[in-house]
Amino acid sequence: MAFKEIELNMGPQHPSTHGVLRLKLAVDNEVVLSVEPILGYLHRGMEKLWESQTYTQIVPLTDRLDYLASLSNNLGFVLAVEKLAGVEVPKRAQVIRVVLAELQRLASHLAWVGFMANDIGAMSILLYGFEQREDILDIFEEYIGGRLTVHGIRLGGVPRDLDGPLIARIKTVLDAIPHTLHDIQALLNENRIWKQRTVGVGVISPAEAVERGLTGPPLRATGVARDTRKDFPYSSYDDFDFDVPLGKNGDVYDRYRVRMEEINQSIRLIRQALEALPPGDVRAKVPRLFKVPAGEVYHAIEAPKGELGFYIRSDGSEKPDRVKMRSPSFINLQSLALMCQGNLFADVVGILGSLDIVLGEIDK
Amino acid sequence: MPEKPVDEAALRDEERALRDRFPESVREAAFEKGELTVDVGRASLLEILRFLKFERGFSSLTDIIALDLLRSRGETASRFVLLYELTNFAARIRLRLRLEAGADESAPSAVPVFKSADWAEREIFDMFGLRFEGHPCLNRIYLPDEFEGHPLRKDFPLEGRGHGL
Numbered sequence: 001m002a003f004k005e006i007e008l009n010m011g012p013q014h015p016s017t018h019g020v021l022r023l024k025l026a027v028d029n030e031v032v033l034s035v036e037p038i039l040g041y042l043h044r045g046m047e048k049l050w051e052s053q054t055y056t057q058i059v060p061l062t063d064r065l066d067y068l069a070s071l072s073n074n075l076g077f078v079l080a081v082e083k084l085a086g087v088e089v090p091k092r093a094q095v096i097r098v099v100l101a102e103l104q105r106l107a108s109h110l111a112w113v114g115f116m117a118n119d120i121g122a123m124s125i126l127l128y129g130f131e132q133r134e135d136i137l138d139i140f141e142e143y144i145g146g147r148l149t150v151h152g153i154r155l156g157g158v159p160r161d162l163d164g165p166l167i168a169r170i171k172t173v174l175d176a177i178p179h180t181l182h183d184i185q186a187l188l189n190e191n192r193i194w195k196q197r198t199v200g201v202g203v204i205s206p207a208e209a210v211e212r213g214l215t216g217p218p219l220r221a222t223g224v225a226r227d228t229r230k231d232f233p234y235s236s237y238d239d240f241d242f243d244v245p246l247g248k249n250g251d252v253y254d255r256y257r258v259r260m261e262e263i264n265q266s267i268r269l270i271r272q273a274l275e276a277l278p279p280g281d282v283r284a285k286v287p288r289l290f291k292v293p294a295g296e297v298y299h300a301i302e303a304p305k306g307e308l309g310f311y312i313r314s315d316g317s318e319k320p321d322r323v324k325m326r327s328p329s330f331i332n333l334q335s336l337a338l339m340c341q342g343n344l345f346a347d348v349v350g351i352l353g354s355l356d357i358v359l360g361e362i363d364k
Numbered sequence: 365m366p367e368k369p370v371d372e373a374a375l376r377d378e379e380r381a382l383r384d385r386f387p388e389s390v391r392e393a394a395f396e397k398g399e400l401t402v403d404v405g406r407a408s409l410l411e412i413l414r415f416l417k418f419e420r421g422f423s424s425l426t427d428i429i430a431l432d433l434l435r436s437r438g439e440t441a442s443r444f445v446l447l448y449e450l451t452n453f454a455a456r457i458r459l460r461l462r463l464e465a466g467a468d469e470s471a472p473s474a475v476p477v478f479k480s481a482d483w484a485e486r487e488i489f490d491m492f493g494l495r496f497e498g499h500p501c502l503n504r505i506y507l508p509d510e511f512e513g514h515p516l517r518k519d520f521p522l523e524g525r526g527h528g529l
Binding site: 211326 | 396424425426456458460
């Protein structure tokens with residue numbers, strides 16, 4: 001067939017763009033020539049809004065960024081404020097934060113594998129993944145009352161202690177997840193269709209990935225060992241043993257394998273944290289009208305999707321002068337064009353899914 | 365919350381290396397809350413970024429942050445500041461470069477050195493109206509092209525202006 005470049009539009013209303021993302025594609029028959037993401041359909045001006053709110057008021061607003069991992073957003077923002085204000089968080093609160101953040105990572109990865117498989121056409125995985133995720137959301141509900149946009153981390157610590165029954169419940173869920181994980185992997189790891197759609201698809205080299213600022217599982221799938229929890233430890237992560245799973249080929253399949261292994265590592269982390277819960281308070285005293293000394297700070301955490309950083313500049317008042325969020329989905333999406341070039345049009349959905357983006361934090 | 369003692373010596377080494385190499389363009393350096401901020405001149409920004417990337421191991425430009433200092437500096441022409449957040453993962457240190465955008469509200473684009481600067485600069489152009497010279501495709505990233513004004517400027521009202529369009 002003769003060469004003929006066609007422009008195609010995908011989204012903003014499309015079930016596989018995980019929100020309101022629009023992609024402008026140029027294709028030659030079935031092969032993708034270029035991809036241009038067009039953003040802003042969900043832009044709410046969060047950074048502008050935060051400048052008019054007190055620090056305490058901003059924390060629940062961060063829930064709405066990456067709405068599949070709201071506790072990670074809470075944690076990222078709260079740690080940056082605490083660093084700027086010099087708040088000493090009690091050890092017990094730090095460890096509870098590790099438990100909550102890792103539960104959130106489990107929920108995020110389990111939802112991801114479901115969406116991802118569903119995008120490719122394997123509906124049953126979605127149901128398996130969501131069954132376990134549901135149990136984790138139930139834990140959040142019992143802990144703080146929210147399920148999706150959980151406001152579970154506060155300035156100075158956490159809102160309440162983990163009591164015995166809740167710890168027992170977390171342990172029950174942790175015991176069940178490996179079975180689900182085993183089922184999912186038995187269905188997918190050597191599945192011929194799954195492998196055809198993922199192996200060697202959407203490849204990015206380690207050098208290109210670093211150059212484009214890729215972080216999180218997509219970066220580790222290329223074999224680059226970068227994890228903020230290891231490189232710049234926060235909230236007592238350096239007290240615990242865990243591995244950073246790596247891929248080799250930087251394709252969609254390796255991104256899947258890295259995330260599945262991260263589920264095992266998160267389970268390992270939560271178990272250690274629950275064993276090591278030190279006695280003491282779960283919240284430092286922080287006044288409700290919290291005046292943060294003038295200064296600036298950048299603090300990053302390893303969110304389920306990559307490096308989530310907050311830059312905060314204070315002029316000494318109770319409201320920040322500027323908050324800048326480095327959202328992993330936004331920066332990771334920059335690499336989509338390169339990953340899609342030369343691949344089949346039908347694989348764009350799979351590659352986009354493998355990046356694990358959430359439009360809530362891309363559009364801010 | 366300082367979880368880990370920050371390696372101030374390592375950061376001071378970076379500052380010294382920068383001063384030795386670019387005695388003209390490196391101005392003040394501030395060490396605060398375990399973070400080093402180095403003021404640099406605009407003329408040699410790209411050379412400094414290249415030096416840090418290829419000779420000092422700062423392989424990642426994590427983010428670019430724009431500030432509007434209208435409240436503290438007043439309605440002067442040079443109210444905008446750009447911050448370049450760099451990370452050296454091997455040495456596990458971060459470094460921040462600070463650049464005055466100056467009276468013409470522009471800066472050289474960092475895209476020739478770090479491809480990750482692309483969208484960060486488009487976002488700043490969209491939200492603050494700062495131009496980046498040499499950027500391959502500097503257009504609005506979030507707002508529609510017809511939008512008037514730049515919302516993150518301090519003189520842009522929170523409730524917006526009319527319909528914006």
